[in-house]
Every structure is written in structure tokens, then in C-alpha cells.
Amino acid sequence: MISVALAGKPNAGKSTFYTAATMADVDVANYPFTTIDANQGMTNVRTRCPCLDRGHRCGDQRCHDGVRYVPVELIDVAGLVPGAHEGKGLGNQFLDEITNADVILNVIDASGGTNAEGEPVPVGTRDPMEDVNFIAEEMDLWMADIIDRNWETIRRRARSPDFDLTEALTDLLTGLGATVPDVAIVLRETEYPEEPQHWEDADRERLARSLRHRTLPIVVVANKVDIAPSEHLQRLETIDSPVVRATADGELALRRAAEAGIIEYYAGDAHFEVNGELTPEQQDGLETVKEVMADSGGTGVQSALNTAVYDVLGRITAFPVEDSSNWTDKQGNVLPDAHLLPEGATPVDLASQIHSDIADGYLHAVDARSDRQVSDEYQLQEGDVIKIVSTNWVTRHPRPNTIETESLSAVSSVLAISSRLVSSCLVSSRLVSSRPNPTPCVSARPSRFTPLNSRE
Numbered sequence: 080m081i082s083v084a085l086a087g088k089p090n091a092g093k094s095t096f097y098t099a100a101t102m103a104d105v106d107v108a109n110y111p112f113t114t115i116d117a118n119q120g121m122t123n124v125r126t127r128c129p130c131l132d133r134g135h136r137c138g139d140q141r142c143h144d145g146v147r148y149v150p151v152e153l154i155d156v157a158g159l160v161p162g163a164h165e166g167k168g169l170g171n172q173f174l175d176e177i178t179n180a181d182v183i184l185n186v187i188d189a190s191g192g193t194n195a196e197g198e199p200v201p202v203g204t205r206d207p208m209e210d211v212n213f214i215a216e217e218m219d220l221w222m223a224d225i226i227d228r229n230w231e232t233i234r235r236r237a238r239s240p241d242f243d244l245t246e247a248l249t250d251l252l253t254g255l256g257a258t259v260p261d262v263a264i265v266l267r268e269t270e271y272p273e274e275p276q277h278w279e280d281a282d283r284e285r286l287a288r289s290l291r292h293r294t295l296p297i298v299v300v301a302n303k304v305d306i307a308p309s310e311h312l313q314r315l316e317t318i319d320s321p322v323v324r325a326t327a328d329g330e331l332a333l334r335r336a337a338e339a340g341i342i343e344y345y346a347g348d349a350h351f352e353v354n355g356e357l358t359p360e361q362q363d364g365l366e367t368v369k370e371v372m373a374d375s376g377g378t379g380v381q382s383a384l385n386t387a388v389y390d391v392l393g394r395i396t397a398f399p400v401e402d403s404s405n406w407t408d409k410q411g412n413v414l415p416d417a418h419l420l421p422e423g424a425t426p427v428d429l430a431s432q433i434h435s436d437i438a439d440g441y442l443h444a445v446d447a448r449s450d451r452q453v454s455d456e457y458q459l460q461e462g463d464v465i466k467i468v469s470t471n472w473v474t475r476h477p478r479p480n481t482i483e484t485e486s487l488s489a490v491s492s493v494l495a496i497s498s499r500l501v502s503s504c505l506v507s508s509r510l511v512s513s514r515p516n517p518t519p520c521v522s523a524r525p526s527r528f529t530p531l532n533s534r535e
């Protein structure tokens with residue numbers, strides 16, 4: 080399963096983002112290092128459900144009126160401060176916790192209301208541009224350190240006649256998600272000394288930076304847009320990475336209000352509808368969120384996840400079925416599963432992701448839209464509905480239980496508009512509190528990356 084990690088300096092809103100996206104209860108507070116132990120939970124990316132191409136909505140609990148939620152893992156770690164790789168703050172212990180992540184969301188405080196250590200300062204004081212690069216820098220130096228510490232082993236291995244540098248480096252960095260193609264491409268990109276004993280510190284650091292860039296790409300989440308000065312936001316748009324404006328607190332308020340049945344809102348919607356009577360306090364809080372959504376096309380939380388998974392990691396969603404006429408599994412469930420696969424993946428890759436037995440017995444695949452067999456080299460497209468014909472399909476129960484179970488809890492928190500009334504937490508406290516002279520937020524300039532709901 081795809082894993083997304085939230086990183087950033089303390090007090091930037093990582094845990095608020097995590098809570099909003101997973102609806103799990105974790106500590107959130109306006110001081111640094113609220114989170115010490117990592118939180119790990121399930122959230123979703125949002126895409127178009129293929130049921131929209133048929134007369135009836137599929138009724139799957141992960142589908143709301145043709146909007147489909149596909150589970151991904153989300154990790155929230157302790158805040159990081161510049162110099163963490165040398166032990167500052169909580170040090171770089173958190174980096175070990177995100178080594179299995181596929182992509183990083185670097186949550187920054189776009190309002191400039193927290194200093195480098197995450198301590199509160201007046202809004203607009205801190206230049207958020209300073210918070211953009213240090214996460215990548217810390218991660219790069221951390222990876223360089225791992226390579227440095229293990230270089231002696233590589234030098235020793237180099238004495239063997241069948242030594243292969245790509246293989247040796249992949250062995251070393253496989254735990255950080257590096258594959259043979261990653262290492263080979265990075266080694267080809269620039270010139271490195273042929274013999275490991277001739278490598279210098281600068282060579283290893285250059286290699287670490289390129290590899291980190293490939294194996295742990297970063298999306299910047301410009302959080303707290305509800306109070307961010309517009310000039311901050313405009314400058315953040317100029318950086319050379321994907322940037323998504325967000326109000327994690329606003330998303331949390333909406334999810335809680337939706338859970339309480341007071342508004343109609345689904346994660347990633349650009350609007351929400353009020354269903355019932357609001358107190359003036361609630362009205363004020365939701366009004367603030369509405370303004371941000373009008374400027375940014377939503378709260379940005381779903382957009383950040385979608386940007387990371389679909390745009391940066393280049394994933395597509397494929398929907399395996401067993402009955403290609405009715406798009407169902409054996410039990411008659413319509414479009415029962417959704418799988419995130421790399422661009423260029425083939426039906427055999429889909430079969431392997433469902434279950435290795437299915438891949439072992441793979442015979443051919445059928446495009447359920449046309450009911451025609453596709454070639455084994457066919458590159459799956461976003462929204463493809465595919466029947467895999469395998470000798471093992473009938474005799475096994477292939478659907479991975481882990482994904483099923485996890486997805487149910489993740490999705491129920493997104494979709495279930497519970498009748499439980501939790502109006503006390505309808506709108507999170509800071510959004511309802513009266514902010515003296517809130518700074519005008521959000522420039523009219525649209526984000527350069529992933530318009531919200533771009534998959535619909």
C-alpha cells in the first residue's frame with residue numbers, strides 16, 4: 080500500500096492534517112514537539128469511480144455518488160528542526176520512521192506565525208520560505224551519512240572481481256526504498272569516480288541528494304492559509320516543488336461538522352452545504368473555511384494527498400472485477416476494489432498486486448468496458464476496469480484482507496455521516512475564536528499544481 084508521511088518543523092499542523100485525514104484522535108497543540116511517537120493510520124486519495132460510466136452508482140461504501148476513495152497509509156512524525164541530522168531538537172530519529180514512506184508531505188506554517196523551532200511568534204514574522212528547504216536538506220544529509228558510514232564495506236566489496244557498484248549501493252539503500260533502476264539512473268546522471276576508493280565526501284553527498292530526490296519526493300503543504308499573509312502565499316508559489324495551499328484545521332472542522340450531520344461535505348469537495356441550525360460561533364468558523372475554499376478550491380488536505388500519490392508518484396487507479404459484464408466480484412459486489420499502480424503497469428502487475436497466486440496462474444486480461452481481451456503488454460489507464468483470467472482465481476480467495484479491513488475503517492470515517500452528535504467539537508477552537516484583524520488570506524492566483532478534484 081502507498082505510504083505518505085507528514086514531515087515538517089514543529090507546530091506546523093502535521094497532526095492536525097493527520098487527524099483531519101484519518102479522523103483518528105491524536106494530540107494537537109500550539110507548542111513545539113507535541114508529537115513524539117509517530118502516528119500511523121489510514122486515509123484515502125480521491126478519484127472518479129468508473130460507476131459513473133454506467134446507469135447506476137455502484138453503492139460501494141468507498142464510493143459516494145461517483146467519487147471514489149482509495150486507501151493509502153498516512154504517517155505523522157515528530158517535528159524536525161534544522162540541524163536535526165546533528166542531533167538538534169529530537170534529532171533525526173523520526174527519519175527512521177519514514178523510511179518506508181513513498182512520498183513526503185512537508186507541512187509548513189505559511190502564516191509565518193512560528194519560528195524555526197516551532198515556537199509561536201506574531202503571524203507574518205517568520206518567512207515560510209525558510210521552512211521549505213530544510214526538510215529536504217536534513218533528509219539528504221541523513222542519507223549521505225548512511226552512505227558515508229557504510230562506504231568502507233563498499234570499498235571492501237570492490238576488491239571482488241564481480242563487484243558491481245549499482246548492486247552494492249542498492250543493497251545498502253534498499254531499506255530506504257532504492258531500487259536497482261533508481262541507483263543506476265542516479266549514477267548515470269552525473270559523473271562519479273569509477274573506483275569506490277576514489278570517491279570523496281562531496282561525491283557521496285551528491286549521490287545521496289539525487290537518490291533521496293528519487294526515492295522520497297516531497298510535496299510542500301502551505302498550511303494555515305486561513306491566516307497567512309497573501310504575499311507569503313504568492314512567494315511560496317514560486318518554489319521549485321509542488322505546492323498545495325491548505326488549512327488542515329479547516330478540513331478538521333468540516334469533517335467533524337459532517338460527522339455531526341450539521342453539514343454535507345465529503346473529503347476533497349470544493350464546497351459544503353449546511354444542513355441545520357448553526358450557533359453564531361459555528362457560523363463564524365465555517366465562514367472562515369468557506370472563504371479559504373473559495374480561494375483555493377477546497378481546504379487543500381485531499382488535494383495534497385492526491386498531488387502526492389497521483390501527480391508526484393504517478394499512480395493510476397485500476398479496478399479489478401471477476402464478472403466483466405456486471406463489473407462485480409463473485410458475491411455480486413460492484414467494483415469491489417481499487418488498486419493504485421505505477422504508470423505503465425500492465426494487467427500482470429495488477430494481478431501481482433491482488434495476489435501472487437493470481438499472477439502465477441495468469442492467463443489473460445479483459446477490459447470490462449469493451450469486454451475485449453487486452454494484450455499482456457497493455458498499459459493500464461486511470462479508471463480501467465479489468466477482469467484477470469487466472470487458473471488460480473476461482474480456487475483462491477485473493478482479496479487482500481489487510482487492505483479490505485483497513486480501508487473499511489478509513490472510508491467509514493470519510494463517508495459515514497454519523498448520527499452521533501458531537502457538536503461540541505463541531506468547529507475546532509481556533510477557527511471559532513475571534514482573531515483580531517485576521518490577515519487577508521490567499522492570493523487569487525490558482526495553485527500551479529493539481530486543481531482539487533482533478534481526477535473527477
Ligand SMILES: Nc1nc2c(ncn2[C@@H]2O[C@H](COP(=O)(O)OP(=O)(O)OP(=O)(O)O)[C@@H](O)[C@H]2O)c(=O)[nH]1
Nearest residue numbers: 089090091092093094095108112113114158327328
Ligand atoms: N490557523 C490555523 N492553525 C492551524 C491549522 N492547522 C493547525 N493549526 C494549529 O497549529 C498548532 C499546531 O498544530 P499540530 O497539528 O499540533 O502541529 P504539529 O506539526 O503536529 O506539531 P508537533 O507535533 O509539535 O511537531 C495547533 O494549535 C493547531 O490548531 C490551520 O490550518 N490554520
Ligand SMILES: [Mg+2]
Nearest residue numbers: 093094113114
Ligand atoms: Mg504533531
